[in-house]
Amino acid sequence: IVSSQLFPAACFRNIHCTAACLKNRAARIRVGKGDKSVTYEQAYHPHHIGHRKGWLSQHTSNLQGEDGAAERVVEDVFIRRFMYGTFHGCLADEVVIKRRGNLLVICAVMIQKLLPSKFYFLIGYTEELLSHFYKCPVKIEMQTVEEKVVYKYL
Amino acid sequence: MAAYITHPALSSLSKINCNINAIYCFISFSRRISISSNVLSTSAVTTESEAAGRGVRGQRRSKRQAGEPRTERMTVDQDWTAVYPTAASFKPSTVPLPVRMGYPVKRGVPPAKKGNLELMKIPNFLHLTPVAIKKHCEALKQFCTEWPSALDSDEKCMKHFPIQVQSKEFVSAGLSLQNPDARIVTLKVKLSSLNLDDHARKKMIKLCEERYCKDTDTLTITTDSCPLRQQNYDYAMYLLTVLYHESWYIDWIVISF
Numbered sequence: 001i002v003s004s005q006l007f008p009a010a011c012f013r014n015i016h017c018t019a020a021c022l023k024n025r026a027a028r029i030r031v032g033k034g035d036k037s038v039t040y041e042q043a044y045h046p047h048h049i050g051h052r053k054g055w056l057s058q059h060t061s062n063l064q065g066e067d068g069a070a071e072r073v074v075e076d077v078f079i080r081r082f083m084y085g086t087f088h089g090c091l092a093d094e095v096v097i098k099r100r101g102n103l104l105v106i107c108a109v110m111i112q113k114l115l116p117s118k119f120y121f122l123i124g125y126t127e128e129l130l131s132h133f134y135k136c137p138v139k140i141e142m143q144t145v146e147e148k149v150v151y152k153y154l
Numbered sequence: 155m156a157a158y159i160t161h162p163a164l165s166s167l168s169k170i171n172c173n174i175n176a177i178y179c180f181i182s183f184s185r186r187i188s189i190s191s192n193v194l195s196t197s198a199v200t201t202e203s204e205a206a207g208r209g210v211r212g213q214r215r216s217k218r219q220a221g222e223p224r225t226e227r228m229t230v231d232q233d234w235t236a237v238y239p240t241a242a243s244f245k246p247s248t249v250p251l252p253v254r255m256g257y258p259v260k261r262g263v264p265p266a267k268k269g270n271l272e273l274m275k276i277p278n279f280l281h282l283t284p285v286a287i288k289k290h291c292e293a294l295k296q297f298c299t300e301w302p303s304a305l306d307s308d309e310k311c312m313k314h315f316p317i318q319v320q321s322k323e324f325v326s327a328g329l330s331l332q333n334p335d336a337r338i339v340t341l342k343v344k345l346s347s348l349n350l351d352d353h354a355r356k357k358m359i360k361l362c363e364e365r366y367c368k369d370t371d372t373l374t375i376t377t378d379s380c381p382l383r384q385q386n387y388d389y390a391m392y393l394l395t396v397l398y399h400e401s402w403y404i405d406w407i408v409i410s411f
Binding site (some may be wrong): 004039040041052053054055056057058060061066068071072092093094096098099100101102105107109112115134135136141143144146147148149151152 | 218220241242243245246247256257259265267268270271272275276277324325327328329331356
């Protein structure tokens with residue numbers, strides 16, 4: 001009876017803990033001496049999305065009344081890591097992912113580092129594996145450039 | 155260009171199976187390559203075969219020159235539907251327009267189309283030129299029939315087809331094309347088009363409660379209890395039939411409405 005008198009009546013505070021998000025430093029390349037070359041995608045920070053940059057991934061799940069947004073995000077993350085690893089060192093810029101209904105279109109810009117036959121093999125390998133993972137048709141539309149397209153030097 | 159690529163793979167395999175003389179051939183080829191690579195070689199097939207062969211042997215690789223983009227060889231009156239037959243992302247080597255996109259650097263211009271990710275991100279309608287749409291329509295015409303000439307006004311349509319059935323189709327981007335909301339069926343009918351006498355009409359309105367709108371004299375039945383659209387449509391028609399027959403039935407046990 002004594003212990004219940006000590007506690008105040010029904011007044012609780014909760015604490016939510018997350019890992020440090022570092023929202024001020026995400027996806028930003030800091031200004032340096034002037035020798036670092038950056039692409040257009042890297043030069044503009046996340047708050048420029050919608051103003052000076054477009055969206056890297058397009059799907060309808062973020063519209064009103066549509067569901068599946070979380071699943072699409074997880075798929076996107078996996079696809080980006082997969083492309084980064086499969087075409088190691090060849091990616092000139094970020095991978096653009098588009099979804100047209102069931103079809104998953106991956107658009108990538110590559111540096112001409114490998115032979116075209118090797119590129120064709122890796123494209124076929126990626127399309128086959130990803131379509132088996134996600135049970136949907138996967139198409140890769142690839143462009144090649146001689147070297148990375150530099151936007152400016154930071 | 156794809157046909158040329160398979161040849162060096164086969165030729166290099168055949169060269170591996172050859173005897174020791176082949177190695178001497180490769181050494182002489184490499185010397186020739188170092189001279190010819192300085193000049194833009196037009197014989198892309200031969201340089202490719204030697205490059206692939208030397209790549210297999212693990213020797214010093216020289217960079218193969220990229221060919222000219224397709225835009226150089228495009229005529230003004232070409233068939234654009236052959237370049238972009240379906241929806242595809244923007245390819246700078248196939249679109250002969252000097253498009254620039256992006257925010258310019260200070261005292262500069264927007265970045266050019268080569269390797270421009272911004273142009274690839276946005277959806278384009280290069281596959282939907284008027285010529286392409288005309289071709290689509292011509293191809294679809296053989297599957298279409300004429301609109302019946304007797305139904306040329308709204309009133310005639312309403313007179314002959316008084317029941318309106320509405321259902322929604324959903325298109326979304328995702329792994330599954332099905333949407334559970336596509337099973338909902340809405341049936342609309344005007345009570346004036348049904349054969350009801352005074353008692354039947356009053357009973358029908360009483361049975362429908364809030365599904366009847368007095369201003370437009372429309373009865374709306376929405377069904378979503380079944381999993382398939384066909385089942386929901388059948389259920390809605392069944393409900394309408396039951397309501398009609400029930401409203402004509404005079405139950406003497408009920409004293410007043």
